[in-house]
Amino acid sequence: MMPSYFEFHCPVKIVSGFKALENLPYELKRLGASRPLLITDLGVSQAGLLHVVTAALQDSEVLIGAVYDQVPADSSMTVVQEGASAYRQGGCDSFVALGGGSVIDTAKAVNILVSQGGDDLLQFSGADRIQGPLRPLIVIPTTAGTGSEVTSVAVIANRQKRVKMAFASSHLYPDVAILDPRMTVSLPAKLTAATAMDALTHAVEAFISVQKNPLSDAYAATAVRLIMENLPAVLQDGSRAQGRLALADAACCAGIAFSNAMVGMVHALGHAAGALCRIHHGTAMNIFLPHGLEYNLGRRRQAIGELLLPLAGSEVYAETPAAVRAEKTIETLRRFQDEVQKLSGLPTRLRDADVPQSMLESIARTALDDGALLFNPEDMTFEEALYVLHKAY
């Protein structure tokens, strides 16, 4: 299906593979930066990843202006402000973000503050509130999932108002994303599985999004294939560098895909569940993904059927009659999830993820106001959302 019109944008330079990190000084120089603020979290710095980065910078023109390693798993306004003052005190001129989604989002938000001036992050929250270009930002993801390294959004918690503030602007794209297998080897199996399932959801939802287009489809299909081929192996043996790299590339592809073909109801439900029950985003994705596909079967039967090719490979695809491919896709996905669950213990039902049944109504209500719903092919009412939640319980 060709859309009558679409837009596609990804200005991020991707540097991926063996010893990719050694290119960091070159990339900084290219961007005219020489004094980056290094943003990371304690986990990463304790795992010794920081040393890999500093080693890459030795004997270069780059000086690390400051290191801020206090980013929690769930970043907040105060963290961003601390980061901004570290940047200012260190006389920095750019950012290197080393970590998962939270670290990258924090780096983006700090960048907003220091580039736009002032201390009030709130005034930039929402879509398109940022004027003019920001300082150079290079990201080095240490998880392979969120895709933050190639997206134009950042999410930061506002503790006072108890909401998550989203920032979206084309100025938020990082300048460079460096994918180095050394950065993800230490990730534990369950987290590896969760982040990979998040990436898989990005790809699948992008593939059926109302914004789907030939370019995003290509990225999404590639991401699906890479994850299916590599995740089980990596879960069995976490030290496989090649598999790790493939997952990082897949997350990156999926990120590009959903930046241009927005995710839909699975994410809407997942965001709501995450905000209300603190369930891990990747886990939530894993739980809701098949239900999301089933829900959209009516409007996206063909697209879902096409997913069978990257999910199950060409042989299964060819054997399956076109009319039942969509169902086969969902079935394949479920089987894959079971396999992953066996290997990593990632739950596939809400009840196994410590979500009390009493919360379902509020999750449904919150999900209805999620911007992602706009891009879901099928409309969703409160009752329908509740129905899906019950099924996933």
Place this chain on the structure above:
Amino acid sequence: MADWVGSCDRVLEVDLSRRTSKVFHISSEDRRRYLGGKGLALRFFAERIRPGIDPLGQDNVLAVFTGVVLASGAPCSARFSAVTQSPLTGLTASSSCGGPFGIALKTAGYEGLILTGRCSEPTLLEIDDTGARFLEASHLWGRDTQDTQEALDLSAKDGALVIGPAGENLVLFANIASGHRFLGRGGFGAVLGSKKLKAVVARGGAWRYLPADPQGFEKACRRATAYIHRNRFTGNLYRNAGTASHVDLCNAGGILPIRNFQDGCDPQASQISGWTMRERFGAKPSTCRPCTILCGHRGVFSDQKTRQLPEYETVGLLGTNLGVFDPDLVALWNEQCGRLGLDTISCGGVLAYVMEASEKGLISSRLRFGSPHGVSEAIDAIASREGLGDDMAQGVRRLSEKYGGASFAIHVKGLELPAYDPRGSWGQGLAYAVANRGGCHLSATLFPLEVFLGFLKPRTPKAKAHFVRFFESLYAAINSLPTCLFTTYAYLLEAPIARLTPKPILAWTMQNLPAVALRLMDLRVFTRLFETVYGEKLSPRELLRAGDRIIVLERLLNVREGVRRADDTLPERILAESRPCDSGASKPTKNLWHRLARLGCPEPETSGENPPLLALDPMLDAYYGLRGYTRNGIPTKKTLRRLKIPLGLQEVSAVAPRRAVREPLIVRVFFAVLGRALQSASRIDHVFRQELAPWPEGFTVLFKVLPFGPRMALRVEGGKRLRYLGDTLSEREADLTIGFKNMETATRMLTARLSTVDGFAQNRLSVVGDLGAAMRLTRLLDRIQSLLYPEWIAKRVVKRVPMIPTAEKIWKRAWLYLVGIPLGV
């Protein structure tokens, strides 16, 4: 002594570099198109000026023109005009002055004087009926304006243009003095200083001017005089208490600038009003000559010295805006500025900026609001450009570029604002924003209508563009006749039609049918004065058209210097901050009459605490439309052709896109339908009520076609109902902005050819604000479309058409179409 009928039509052009001069004649075509005064000065200036020149270099041109009515003996007929490239704004500046130079120049046998090039030594230019002479002037260099004029040995028939030390030192807001009147704004003094001309002396009296139709002229003068005597402003307020009588009116209306426009009124203001000064110091007329209104006065101050009583602008900018309420001080500083040759408005603006910047720690100086300490020294330092004075001499814009604080740098296009705060007079805000010379109140004055006379509501964008356009053109024409702008009060308001119509009807017509109201304005006093002196017909239409031509030509010159819509704006403080005096603004009563009068004309409510922010954009849109500019503020080719503006300048508009007419109109109609439908549905539909329940009160959604409109706003009001606000809101008040990226998208979406979903999906909309709110809004949009459209259309535009019982659907749809949309309830 010889006589001319009407005018001599002669222009003296002096090349200061080559020390040559020549005389040429004004063609009858130019006379018809530009009348005289400002119009002709501009026309010949435009022909000689190249874009991008240095206003203080040798390429700048200074044109000084008198005109037909000047020296005719008509009321207030001493005002001449000058045009040059302003060093302060870098744009075309014009100014009018009632000093003796005008009549002297005309009676020396020249209607205009054009100065090009520059002298190498301090020079005195002397003009009489035999031509121009260059005299040495180093003995005058360094003297102040009054000393210099005394040294010039002027007879009663002579007049001079002189600069003071400020002009010599190229202070960017230096003025030119003639007698005790000034070519005040825009830095004319610096231009003369850059040409090393200390003074231009016209030795007049060689010629006399007779009207072409003496009897007609006499009659016109009699009528004019009677109107002036009868009018409250010209015959009482100005005559007795000068323009400083505005103080009380502006204070009451909340448009009197206090402490660099931080507030709009102050209980101490009456200490410094024209009436108080009259009481304390006496008020003997000291005016332009001849004059029938007599707005200028002298008085004897506390130190027993006689001085000119300060005008309103001076009282405002050198007084209240500095937090100073002592008329003795203001008069003293006024005199000091006058002698040094400094524009008091810009000077006061600069002082206020420095005071605020000092308080905020951006500049170190001891100037503080409310304190006279250091003010006089600062004025001297500006004129001599010593120390901080050197930066202050560059005006507020350049100061804020150097020291920061752009949000409280009160200027438009580099020209400091006069003493009327547009937050209490939106029409004046539009006038400031679009005035060709920058922040100027004499381009079009709306504050009398909005604040003094109550004809127009001050805080609405409605009808303002019509009046700004009208007054701009009228004033340009009046300055080209020329006569004094203040006669407008009398000639317009005392004409039978305005005087005999009951005021509420007049006000209603002006507010709601501005085009009709303006068509009914009687301009015949102006045209009769011109006709009877010059002997050629001039209809009111032609008068306004000449004004249009002048304004558009001036705009075109500015466009050539890069001025666009983005420059037609107001200081950040004016657009974004509200003032302490605003919070007390009383809610207007809403009786049936008001509601009826308001039908179909949405307006933001003064919601509780803060009044709405100044909505400049809707006024700009309407103004550009009336003027025949593109939405980016460039005169279209069609406009230039219609006004017969000289060809050479059209190069600017060669790239100017045309102005779309049809599609914006369609979009506006559909916006209105959609907005009213949403408003109405929020009152009758339970789904709306449910959906709106969690919306915060006061939440404002703006729909806008990028980049320049049309726009439509909705606000959640008490009781969680939506209120349709149309295009009356400042874009800064929007919490959520849904921008259609182009007109095409807007038309397609509004006419149900592109669904809301696809609009979002295809990125054809730009959403500024909270995405969750956008999500909630789409549900309302889906609902309203299902209510409005028959199912087969609704199916195309919403993801899933909800089941609505047939009976409910029918009555709701009928209500929306028959009541909600047409009546706006």
